[in-house]
Amino acid sequence: MNANCEVIPAQRTAPSIVDVPLEERRFPAYRLASRMTRSSSTVVRVGDALIGGHRFAVIAGPCSVESEEQIIATAQVVKQAGASFLRGGAFKPRTSPYSWQGLQEHGLKLLAAARAATGLPVVTEVMDSEDISMVAAYADVLQVGTRNSQNFSLLRKLGSVNKPILLKRGLMTTLDEFLLAAEYILAAGNEQVILCERGIRTFETATRNTLDLSAIPILQERTHLPIIVDPSHAVGNSRYVAPMVRAALAVGADGIMVEVHVDPEKALCDGAQSLGPALFGELMDDLRSMAPVFDREVRSPSSR
């Protein structure tokens, strides 16, 4: 061996933040979101539905609320399959101003009707600061979409809302930027933040975006906030949704948000990535059989 050559053993595992004594920790800029501040994982609760903890949360529903029949029928389908939250957009952030923009307040009323019919709490997007109080009056969880992920004035205002905020990762945000976006909400007084990895923009065109599954263990190391995966907007094609959902469970995510439509071919938005009732039912059965291997539990199908 060359005497001048010093062999440095590879460090196989990075020391975890929680192994460092409190007095020696150097707090990152996202101090409230950081696991250094709170080592136990945050669980967000809406009634008896939880995000974080042992139960793998399933949020499902159409991209957008289209009609009373559509949202109630979809809510019943996802409830029966075992979802614990209904999703549906009333305010839609569309790339083109000429595309369908959503039913707005009427859509919120239909979501409230679907909640009344099924008991499922509602997750829906708020796009504009001006609409926060209206959306909060109907929704159980307010979603911030990927395009607004770094809209700091919106995030700050959501800090004074007394409802959980589901914050999506921006198309081009690093994980530290994502955590700093969450920090805006926390610093403004709302501790109930759920992070959602929904795919980032890369050079790849075979999928709509690239699902960054490595974000999950990294975020779990850096933050106590619950983290879910939205495979639908990541892959953009219903054929690839189920494999990525299974991967999300395996990688340790706290849940998923999936687009489900009673009739995907007729969807006004994102039909290509939406699962129909049969595929969603099969996926939920798969998840239930896989979950114990990963020390998780998926809600049973419901007949109510």
Ligand code: PEP
């Ligand atoms: C959505 O979930 O309805 C949505 C618009 O997603 P994203 O913001 O991730 O594109």
Ligand code: MN
């Ligand atoms: Mn969509």
